[in-house]
Amino acid sequence: MEDLAKKKGLFLFFVRGTSPNWSELKTEVQSIQNTQEGSLSKWSLYPTPSYERMFPELVSECQTNFQKELSSNEINQNTIQHFSKLWTHNYLKNRIGLFYNDTSIRWFQSFVGKKTSVLFAGASPGLELDLPKIQRERNHFLIFASDTALGYLLPNGIVPDYIVSFDSGRGTTYHFLLDLPKHIPIITWLGGSAYIFDLVNPKILVNTGHPLDQILEHLFLSSLGKTWPHYSNPSLNLLGMVSSITESIKNREFFVSGVSYLAERGKSHCKGTGYERYYLPETGRTRSLEFITKRLYSGERKGKNQKAWEQMNPKGSLSKIQFLAEAKEISFRSKEDQEHSLETFQGFPPSIAELAKWANQDHSGIIHKKTLNTWLRFSLS
Numbered sequence: 152m153e154d155l156a157k158k159k160g161l162f163l164f165f166v167r168g169t170s171p172n173w174s175e176l177k178t179e180v181q182s183i184q185n186t187q188e189g190s191l192s193k194w195s196l197y198p199t200p201s202y203e204r205m206f207p208e209l210v211s212e213c214q215t216n217f218q219k220e221l222s223s224n225e226i227n228q229n230t231i232q233h234f235s236k237l238w239t240h241n242y243l244k245n246r247i248g249l250f251y252n253d254t255s256i257r258w259f260q261s262f263v264g265k266k267t268s269v270l271f272a273g274a275s276p277g278l279e280l281d282l283p284k285i286q287r288e289r290n291h292f293l294i295f296a297s298d299t300a301l302g303y304l305l306p307n308g309i310v311p312d313y314i315v316s317f318d319s320g321r322g323t324t325y326h327f328l329l330d331l332p333k334h335i336p337i338i339t340w341l342g343g344s345a346y347i348f349d350l351v352n353p354k355i356l357v358n359t360g361h362p363l364d365q366i367l368e369h370l371f372l373s374s375l376g377k378t379w380p381h382y383s384n385p386s387l388n389l390l391g392m393v394s395s396i397t398e399s400i401k402n403r404e405f406f407v408s409g410v411s412y413l414a415e416r417g418k419s420h421c422k423g424t425g426y427e428r429y430y431l432p433e434t435g436r437t438r439s440l441e442f443i444t445k446r447l448y449s450g451e452r453k454g455k456n457q458k459a460w461e462q463m464n465p466k467g468s469l470s471k472i473q474f475l476a477e478a479k480e481i482s483f484r485s486k487e488d489q490e491h492s493l494e495t496f497q498g499f500p501p502s503i504a505e506l507a508k509w510a511n512q513d514h515s516g517i518i519h520k521k522t523l524n525t526w527l528r529f530s531l532s
Contacts, residue, residue, distance in 0.1 A: 173216040236519040257495035264491030265401035274299035278409030302423030325425030
C-alpha cells in the first residue's frame with residue numbers, strides 16, 4: 152500500500168500501537184513539507200465511525216495528540232470561526248476586482264539583498280517615544296508600517312517604504328481615511344479588507360497559506376508556470392509577516408518600534424490611529440478615548456498577544472529582533488547604499504468560477520461553505 156501510494160504521489164503513514172509517537176510523526180510530516188514543492192500545510196483527522204464506536208478511548212487520545220502536534224491551536228480555531236465567512240467573501244470579491252485593476256496588482260515572491268536595516272513600525276504608544284530617532288535615522292531604514300500606524304507616521308513626516316495590512320475587518324478602512332501618498336505599495340492578501348483594493352496604491356499580494364491561496368499557488372504553477380511561494384506567520388500578526396517576507400535578506404538587521412501588545416501610559420495605541428475616528432461618536436466629556444479603547448490591550452498579555460510575544464522572544468534563544476528604543480547608537484548605512492530589491496510577477500490565474508469549484512472540494516473549515524456556495528450559485532466567471 153505504501154509503494155502504491157508513492158507511485159500516485161501520495162504519502163501514506165501507518166501509525167502502529169496504542170500509544171503512537173506523535174512527535175516522531177510530526178517530524179516525518181515536516182520533512183516531507185521541506186522536500187516537496189508547494190505548501191502542504193493543512194492536516195485534518197477523520198476517524199471512521201466504526202472505529203470511533205469500537206475504540207472510543209484510543210480515538211480520543213489520537214484526537215488530543217493530533218490537535219497538539221499537527222493541527223491548529225485553539226487561538227487559530229477561534230480566529231477561523233470568527234473570520235472564515237469574511238475571509239471567503241473578501242477573497243472572492245477582491246479576486247473579481249483584479250480583472251478591472253490589473254495594473255496595480257503584483258504577486259509577491261521575495262525580498263532579496265544583503266546588509267539591509269529593516270524597521271517595522273507598529274502602533275503602540277511607544278512609537279511616539281521613538282519618533283525623534285526614526286526621523287533622525289529615516290534614510291537608514293527600509294520601513295514597513297502597519298496600517299494602524301499610518302495616522303501617526305504620515306503627519307509627522309515619516310513616509311514608509313511599504314504599508315502592511317492583512318486584517319479583513321471593515322474597521323481597517325478607518326486606518327486609511329487620511330491623505331495617503333498614492334505611490335506607497337500596500338502589502339496585503341486577497342482576503343484582506345476590500346477597501347484597500349479600491350485605492351490606487353500598488354498592491355502586492357502575499358501567499359499566506361490560506362486554502363484559497365494554496366489553490367491559486369497550484370493554478371499559477373500549473374497554468375502559467377509561475378512560482379508563488381508561501382510565507383508562514385506563526386505569530387499571527389503583522390510583525391511576524393514582515394519578519395517572514397524579509398528573512399531572505401542576508402545579514403538583515405531587524406528593528407521594531409511601537410510593538411508591545413500592552414497598554415502603555417494609559418493608552419492602547421499611539422495618536423492618530425483609525426480607532427480615534429472609529430470611536431469618535433462614542434467619546435464625550437465623561438467618556439474619553441483612552442477609557443473606551445483601554446479594553447483593546449490590558450496590563451498583561453493574553454491569548455494571541457501572548458503567543459505573538461513568545462514568537463518574537465523565544466525562550467532559551469537570542470531573538471534577532473531589536474527594539475529601536477533599546478538599540479545602541481550605531482552607524483547605520485544609508486538606505487541608498489543598502490542592497491535590496493523586491494521580486495514580484497504579474498499575471499492572472501483562471502476564472503473565479505474555477506477557483507470556487509476547487510475551493511468547494513476543500514474541507515479544512517477555513518473556507519466558509521455557505522458564503523462559497525452563494526458565489527457558486529451566481530456562476531461567476
